[in-house]
Amino acid sequence: MKTVIHEVKSPRAGDSYYQIKHQSGLNMYVYPKQGYRSAYAIIGAKYGSINTCFSGDGGEKITVPDGIAHYLEHKLFESAEGDAFTRYAETGASANAYTSFEKTCYLFSCTDKFDESFEILLDFVQDPYFTPQTVQKEQGIIGQEIKMYDDSPDWRVMFNMLGGMYHNHPVKIDIAGTVETIADITAEKLYACYNTFYNLNNMVLCVAGNVTVEQVLAICDRMLKPSEPHTIETYFEDEPYEIVEPYVEQRFAVSMPIFNLGFKERAGQTLSEQKLAQTDILLSALASPTSALYRDLMDNNLINSSFSYELFEGPGYCAVIFSGESRAPKQAAEKIKQYIAAVKEKGLSDEDFTIAKKAVYGDVISSLNSVGSIANMIVDYHVNGNELFTYIDAVAATEKADVDNRLQEMLDVCNCTLSVVCNADEAE
Amino acid sequence: MSNINRIRLGDGVYFNDVRDSRFKTMKITANMIVPLRADTASANALICGVLSRSCKAYPDFTALSKKLSALYGAELNASMRKAGDNQVLTLSVSGLDDRYTLEGESVARELSLLLCSVIFEPNLCDGVFVPGEVEQEKRQLLDLMDSECNDKRIYANGQLIRHMCAGEVFGIKRYGTAESVRAQTPQSLTAAWKQLLQTAVFEILYIGDSAPDKAVEVFRAAFDGAARIPQITQTEIIRQAGEPKFVTETMNIAQAKLVMGFRAGTALPDSEVTAATLMTAVLGGTANSKLFCNVREKQSLCYYCGARYDKMKGLVIIDSGVEGENIEKLQAGVRKEIEDMQNGVITDFEIEATKMAIINTYYSSNDTVSGIESWYATQLFDGAFKTIEEMTDKLNAVTKEEIVAAANRLTLDTVYVLKNQ
Numbered sequence: 010m011k012t013v014i015h016e017v018k019s020p021r022a023g024d025s026y027y028q029i030k031h032q033s034g035l036n037m038y039v040y041p042k043q044g045y046r047s048a049y050a051i052i053g054a055k056y057g058s059i060n061t062c063f064s065g066d067g068g069e070k071i072t073v074p075d076g077i078a079h080y081l082e083h084k085l086f087e088s089a090e091g092d093a094f095t096r097y098a099e100t101g102a103s104a105n106a107y108t109s110f111e112k113t114c115y116l117f118s119c120t121d122k123f124d125e126s127f128e129i130l131l132d133f134v135q136d137p138y139f140t141p142q143t144v145q146k147e148q149g150i151i152g153q154e155i156k157m158y159d160d161s162p163d164w165r166v167m168f169n170m171l172g173g174m175y176h177n178h179p180v181k182i183d184i185a186g187t188v189e190t191i192a193d194i195t196a197e198k199l200y201a202c203y204n205t206f207y208n209l210n211n212m213v214l215c216v217a218g219n220v221t222v223e224q225v226l227a228i229c230d231r232m233l234k235p236s237e238p239h240t241i242e243t244y245f246e247d248e249p250y251e252i253v254e255p256y257v258e259q260r261f262a263v264s265m266p267i268f269n270l271g272f273k274e275r276a277g278q279t280l281s282e283q284k285l286a287q288t289d290i291l292l293s294a295l296a297s298p299t300s301a302l303y304r305d306l307m308d309n310n311l312i313n314s315s316f317s318y319e320l321f322e323g324p325g326y327c328a329v330i331f332s333g334e335s336r337a338p339k340q341a342a343e344k345i346k347q348y349i350a351a352v353k354e355k356g357l358s359d360e361d362f363t364i365a366k367k368a369v370y371g372d373v374i375s376s377l378n379s380v381g382s383i384a385n386m387i388v389d390y391h392v393n394g395n396e397l398f399t400y401i402d403a404v405a406a407t408e409k410a411d412v413d414n415r416l417q418e419m420l421d422v423c424n425c426t427l428s429v430v431c432n433a434d435e436a437e
Numbered sequence: 438m439s440n441i442n443r444i445r446l447g448d449g450v451y452f453n454d455v456r457d458s459r460f461k462t463m464k465i466t467a468n469m470i471v472p473l474r475a476d477t478a479s480a481n482a483l484i485c486g487v488l489s490r491s492c493k494a495y496p497d498f499t500a501l502s503k504k505l506s507a508l509y510g511a512e513l514n515a516s517m518r519k520a521g522d523n524q525v526l527t528l529s530v531s532g533l534d535d536r537y538t539l540e541g542e543s544v545a546r547e548l549s550l551l552l553c554s555v556i557f558e559p560n561l562c563d564g565v566f567v568p569g570e571v572e573q574e575k576r577q578l579l580d581l582m583d584s585e586c587n588d589k590r591i592y593a594n595g596q597l598i599r600h601m602c603a604g605e606v607f608g609i610k611r612y613g614t615a616e617s618v619r620a621q622t623p624q625s626l627t628a629a630w631k632q633l634l635q636t637a638v639f640e641i642l643y644i645g646d647s648a649p650d651k652a653v654e655v656f657r658a659a660f661d662g663a664a665r666i667p668q669i670t671q672t673e674i675i676r677q678a679g680e681p682k683f684v685t686e687t688m689n690i691a692q693a694k695l696v697m698g699f700r701a702g703t704a705l706p707d708s709e710v711t712a713a714t715l716m717t718a719v720l721g722g723t724a725n726s727k728l729f730c731n732v733r734e735k736q737s738l739c740y741y742c743g744a745r746y747d748k749m750k751g752l753v754i755i756d757s758g759v760e761g762e763n764i765e766k767l768q769a770g771v772r773k774e775i776e777d778m779q780n781g782v783i784t785d786f787e788i789e790a791t792k793m794a795i796i797n798t799y800y801s802s803n804d805t806v807s808g809i810e811s812w813y814a815t816q817l818f819d820g821a822f823k824t825i826e827e828m829t830d831k832l833n834a835v836t837k838e839e840i841v842a843a844a845n846r847l848t849l850d851t852v853y854v855l856k857n858q
Contacts, residue, residue, distance in 0.1 A: 022461075023537070044459045047804045092734075098725040098786070101793030103801070120800035121793075149737030156692035157740055157758050162587050218804070262689045265584040298502040307498070307573065313580045334584055364506040371509025371533045378460045379805050405539060 010034070010235075012226070019398040021405065022377055026387075027222045028396075033233035034209040038387045039225045040217040042380055046120045048218035049380040050127055052134055053114035053388050055213075056206035058184040059324065060111075062244040065205040070244065073202060074193040075179075076151075076186015079108040081199050083147050084139055085115070093133040102126035110180050111323040112392050118381060123220060124228060131232040137203045139196035148191065155185050162263050162430045170269040170330070170428035173257040177246035180326045209236035215387045218380035245325050250275060250424070256339075257428045266431035268338035270345060272420050274327040279393040285320075286369070286403035287415040288329075292318050294357050294365035294412070295349065296331060302348040311341040322393070329420060338429045346422040353416055362409040370404050441813065441822055444653065447660035449638040449667025452653050455809060456646070463545045463645030464531035464806050465552050465652055468814065469637035472670035473524040473606055479578075479613030480621055480629035482517050485526045486574040487566055487626060489515035492551075493558040498570075504551070508544045509533040513555065520818060521672030521705075521749030522606040526637070528556060531806070534646050545645060549652035557659045559630070565623040566630075578618050582610075593694035593855045594756055600684045601698040601851035605673055607750050638667045640817050644806050669818075674704045674751045678850035685854045693761040694855040696754065697771060702846030704751030705818060709843060712835045716843035717746035717753055719791045720778060726791070727774040728755070738767050749818060753847060761857050768852070778844035783837060792832055799825045 012032045018025040026040035058079060062072045086093045086106070097104045102119035104126075115134055119126045158164045171181040185191075216225050252273050280288065296302055296318045306312040316333035335341045357365075376382045383397075390397050442454040471481060495501035505511045511532030518525050530548040538544060560567055586592045595610075602608035612618070641656060643649040678700045701717075703709040721728035721744030728742045742757035759767045777783075802808030803825060816822050823831075 021537075042459075045804045047801045094724040094729075098723075098790035098794070101790070101797040103794065103797055104724065118797075118801060120797050120804075146734075146737055150733060150740055153692065153738075153758060153760065154740040156760070157590075159691035160589050262586075262589075264586040265580055267587070293506075297506065299499065299506045301499075303502075304499045310576060313577045315580075315584070334580060360503075364503055367508075367539070368506040368510030370539065371511065374509075374533055374537050375462045375531075378462055 014222070017396070017398055019401060022374060022398065022401055024377055029226070031209070031229055031233060032235065033229070034236040034238060035229070035233055036213045036391060037225070037229065038213075038215040038391070039220065039222045040215065040383055040387065041220055041222065042218050045218045045380060047118055047380055048123045048216060048220050049116065049118040049384045050130055050214070050216045051114050051116035051384045051388055052130060052212060052214045053112045053392070054206050055111065055211050055392055056113050056202070057109050057111040058182060059179040060206065060243045061179050063205060064242050066239045071201055073198050074186060075182050075190040076184070077194055077198060077202055078113055079185045080147065080151060080191055080194050081202055082106050082108045082113050083151060084143060084199060085134060085137060087143050088133060088136050088138045093129055096129045097126060100126040100129070108184055110184065112388075114388065116384075124224070127216070127225070127228050128232060131228065134207065135234055137200065137207070139199045141196055144194060144196050144199065151185060151191055152188050155183070155188055155191075158183070158185065162261055162267055165259055165261065166267050166269045166332070166428050166430040169257045169259055169430070170271045170426050173254050173426035173428055174252045174271050174273045174328060175326065176249055176253055178248045178326050179245070180323065205241055208239055209233060210238045211241060213388055213391045215384040217384040243324070248276070248325060252424055252426050255426055257426065259430050260433045261430045263430060263432055265334045266336060266338060266429060267334050268332065268341065269428045270331045270342045270425060271428070272329045272425040274329065274419050276322075276325050276327040279322060279324070282395050282400040282403040283407075283411070284415065285395065285400060286407050287411050288320055288419070289369045290362070290365045290404070290407055291412045291415055292320065292329065293368050294361040295352065297365065297368065299364055299368070300361065302345065305348070306341055306344055309340075309344070311335055311337055311344065338427065342427045346425070349420050350422050353420075356413045357409060357416075359409065362412060366404065366407060373401055373404060443822075446653070446657045447663065448665040450656070450660050450665070451640050452656060453640065453642045453813060454649055455642070455644045455813070456648075457644060457809070458646045460644070460646070460806055461534055461537050462531055462806060463534050463548070463647070464529060464643070464810065465549055465649070466527060466529035466642045466810060467552060467556060468640040468642070468817065469526040469633060470520070470640065470669060470817070471524050471526070471633065471637045472668055473519060473522050473609055475609050475613065476617070477629065478524055478609055478611065479617035480626055481524055481526055481633060482612035483571070483574050483578060483618065483621055484626055484630050484633060485515040485517055485528065486577060487570055488555045488559055488630075489513055489528060490570055490574065491560040492554040493560055494554055496560045508547060509538060511544060511548055513551070517611050519607070519611045522670045523672070523818075524611060526633075528552065536646070545647055546651050549649060550655060553652070553655040553659060557634070561627070565627040568623050571621070571623045571626055575618055575621065578612055579615055582612065582615055582618075589688075589690055589692075589694055589855060590756065590758065593696050593853060594754065596684070596686065596855070597696040597698050597754065597851060597853040600682060600853060605675070606670070607673070635663070636666055636668050638669055642810060642813055644809055672704070672749055675700055676702045676751065678848040681849045682851045684851065685856060687856050687858045690855065690857050692758045693764055693857060694756070694758055695764055695767055696756045696853045697768070697849065698851040698853070699753040699755075699847045700850050701746060701751045701753045702848065703843070705748050706820060709839070710748050711831045712839040712843040713846070714746055714748065715788075715791060715795070715832060715835050716778065716840045717744050718795055719783060719787055719840060720744045720774060720844075721755060723791060723794045725787070725794070727777065727787070728771065731774060732757070732767065732770040736766070736770055738763055738770060742767070742771070764854055764856070775844060775847060779841065781837070781841045783840060785837070788837060788840065795832060796829050799828055
């Protein structure tokens with residue numbers, strides 16, 4: 010296979026980047042930014058906490074412990090010669106990694122010695138080194154990471170909600186697993202996961218900032234070991250459309266109760282750029298500080314400025330989540346549902362639509378300021394089969410009727426779960 | 438760093454202009470600096486919120502929000518922080534640069550005017566703030582104070598300062614107490630707002646592509662001929678801790694928190710501040726720091742264990758989350774790393790790597806609007822703005838001996854532990 014390069018331009022945003030299918034199999038994006046001193050590189054595998062039951066190339070079906078993708082992320086930094094952080098220390102780059110539901114990403118940012126740091130990144134993600142001793146050592150560290158999240162009411166309220174929404178889909182399982190599940194992780198299991206998912210054809214790279222496409226390609230040509238295309242099958246049990254239960258509550262050491270109200274959406278193909286644009290405008294019109302809903306909730310002391318909303322989407326799951334702090338979460342949820350039902354009846358107002366469209370457009374253009382946010386967005390869009398500039402054009406082209414139609418397909422007020430974390434004495 | 442042009446507009450009023458065409462947005466931030474005081478902290482914090490909710494031209498929250506959204510999702514934000522013994526109240530506007538609007542609208546000029554309106558022409562009713570808005574803001578601030586307990590790491594750090602700095606001005610929370618928030622009225626807040634306009638030092642920072650002429654003009658006019666008595670407090674620095682204090686609290690939690698507070702023995706405007714900054718970073722500021730490599734990686738005791746230096750107050754704070762039964766082990770581990778540094782057990786590699794990591798953050802900050810803003814905001818009390826090159830030179834000049842000396846100036850003041858019941 011030969012490397013194929015394609016330039017993507019956005020006259021609207023005043024930017025352009027290169028989309029590349031590298032000869033090694035890797036999907037690449039290079040987004041040079043004039044006048045910037047820093048560069049940000051991120052490489053990710055389409056492999057996250059939900060991929061717990063899978064097969065590669067039609068082979069045997071394997072089930073692995075919950076939390077293993079995140080564990081692998083921690084361990085990949087180590088090699089026989091030492092760990093990648095020590096190597097980055099010689100270049101001054103600031104490095105990190107994270108695991109989400111559907112992907113695992115490794116990244117760094119630097120203002121000097123880009124080539125050296127980039128070589129470190131490409132080297133260690135292609136060089137797994139797991140031994141019983143190194144695997145054992147991580148139990149204590151990740152155990153404390155899990156316990157830190159156990160004390161996080163924001164984290165708990167979200168997973169409690171996912172448990173209330175999803176019968177079978179592994180999105181309801183904590184990304185890091187539990188202290189018990191990670192105890193079953195072995196070097197062999199880590200290799201099985203690595204060899205299946207860390208195939209360059211299943212990975213994506215984005216570099217943004219002070220780089221040229223030639224510079225990035227020269228290093229990739231030298232460092233990337235060609236991967237044969239292969240098929241990966243992740244198995245999910247069938248997930249019914251209906252939620253599990255409408256209300257979940259946990260008593261917790263908090264002084265301010267918090268809630269997540271999740272609307273379970275039909276999850277098939279991930280949303281196209283057009284549907285994504287329509288959804289973002291719709292949610293802004295419904296629930297941003299501009300909306301009548303926000304005003305009503307605020308005037309009735311049912312929310313504070315922590316109130317927010319998001320579209321939560323990935324392979325086999327899709328939901329819209331409204332979240333915030335509230336002294337009366339049930340009343341807040343009821344008002345949100347009533348408002349959505351009313352807007353479904355009469356449609357959005359022209360003013361709400363126009364304002365929301367401008368706000369969403371301004372947001373995405375603003376996010377092109379930072380090399381980090383650019384690279385992260387491109388990777389996120391890639392994983393869902395989308396493209397950033399197509400999304401920007403889609404926002405600009407969205408009409409009110411599109412958004413009204415979109416609303417009719419989603420936000421089923423009979424299919425949502427309210428999750429609350431509160432102190433014992435604050436339960437309604 | 439992008440060049441900064443500083444213009445004096447009046448007594449204690451400065452407009453700082455940073456011109457940069459790389460960004461797709463512009464931002465203006467008004468920093469209002471006042472002495473931190475128990476009797477004014479809550480009123481000031483509330484004013485900041487009330488001013489950001491509405492103004493004469495957009496007299497309620499929804500009208501103002503609609504205006505901002507129509508300006509391509511522009512933002513108007515209010516925040517407050519402590520800087521040593523000062524309270525810094527911040528109101529900022531940011532939005533799309535005019536080059537990127539869909540219909541060629543001028544967002545920058547409108548936002549400049551809007552920021553001035555919220556500061557100088559609030560929505561008053563019979564000469565005072567609107568009672569409903571004041572009540573709303575009081576509720577929000579009380580919620581915010583309560584929500585800090587939701588995050589155990591923030592809570593534990595707050596408790597450390599509370600105990601360590603009890604009786605010092607720095608021990609006052611950035612928004613005062615719940616009691617003083619509840620006691621505020623539309624009248625008291627209106628009086629406090631007038632007082633703020635008269636006594637706060639205004640440091641206005643503009644970052645954008647076009648000349649901020651309109652904003653300069655409006656700010657100049659607003660302060661023209663005003664009799665101002667700007668005040669800034671000299672922060673009280675305690676250079677050496679007395680006998681260490683140990684505080685333990687229990688709560689129903691999964692993970693214990695350990696926070697150790699040290700007096701650094703040096704603070705602004707001392708020249709040793711740079712060495713103290715580097716020393717703290719070698720100890721616990723990077724993924725190659727002594728605490729990360731030994732306490733986390735070698736001993737597997739925790740997920741995070743970091744050190745940070747408050748150069749205004751002269752404190753070094755180390756915080757971590759740990760299994761309850763390992764608190765002693767963790768404390769011993771932290772002390773061992775500090776002792777090593779005091780005894781000069783620091784490699785050239787550790788020093789060079791840490792310098793490079795810090796310099797990387799310096800240069801990176803110049804590539805974002807928020808980075809440029811915080812570069813200058815953190816230097817507001819330094820006497821003069823330094824460039825990245827100047828800061829880099831100062832950092833690179835720090836020797837191992839100076840780092841060891843900085844470590845030897847550390848004295849343990851307070852250990853705070855939050856444990857499971």
